Amino acid sequence: MSRIGKQPIALPANVSVLVAADNVVTVKGPKGTLQQNVDADIAVNQEGNDIVLTRPTDQKRHKALQGLYRSLVNNMVVGVSNGYKLELEIIGVGFKATATNNILELNLGYSHNIYLAVPKEVSVAAVNEKGKNPTVVLQGIDKQLLGQIAAKIRSLRKVEPYKGKGIRFVNEVVRRKAGKTASKK
Numbered sequence: 001m002s003r004i005g006k007q008p009i010a011l012p013a014n015v016s017v018l019v020a021a022d023n024v025v026t027v028k029g030p031k032g033t034l035q036q037n038v039d040a041d042i043a044v045n046q047e048g049n050d051i052v053l054t055r056p057t058d059q060k061r062h063k064a065l066q067g068l069y070r071s072l073v074n075n076m077v078v079g080v081s082n083g084y085k086l087e088l089e090i091i092g093v094g095f096k097a098t099a100t101n102n103i104l105e106l107n108l109g110y111s112h113n114i115y116l117a118v119p120k121e122v123s124v125a126a127v128n129e130k131g132k133n134p135t136v137v138l139q140g141i142d143k144q145l146l147g148q149i150a151a152k153i154r155s156l157r158k159v160e161p162y163k164g165k166g167i168r169f170v171n172e173v174v175r176r177k178a179g180k181t182a183s184k185k
Helices: 060-081 143-156
Strands: 016-019 024-029 032-037 043-047 050-054 084-091 096-100 103-107 114-117 123-127 135-140 166-169
Touching (some): 016 043, 024 060, 032 060, 050 060, 096 135, 103 143
Antiparallel strands (some): 016 024, 084 135, 084 166, 096 123, 103 114, 123 135
């Protein structure tokens, strides 16, 4: 079942991993430091330049936890070495975005502007080029936090299927519906 959990995590040269006695994994790299509590049943070991997660039995729960924590630790290693970047595109007439001091101001066609305070772990930038849709760029080392913030921003104006207006990821494909006139002949 857990084919992902069995794979070792290769450590880049500039990343170090420390496993505490209470199964807290700390990953340090050039971009920062991240921590993750690992379930007591899953053993985290460093074998040379690799991190290996092992499970005590072949129970379904242990297989699931091994794959989960392997993915979480791998995301931490990639985050502190390379970082993550998400780009959101705002599509709609008059829709705007500006970012100053980690506060994102969005004008999404409502009667008021929306101000969203972004945590200091994530850097936010708004790109407004003439002739193109406004883009919000999120960068950080924590993949989970980045995804949560992107989901929150997307929930402010969901993409509607008729005209395609709303907030979406760059290069995201949205299924479009035909509308009323398609059924008439």
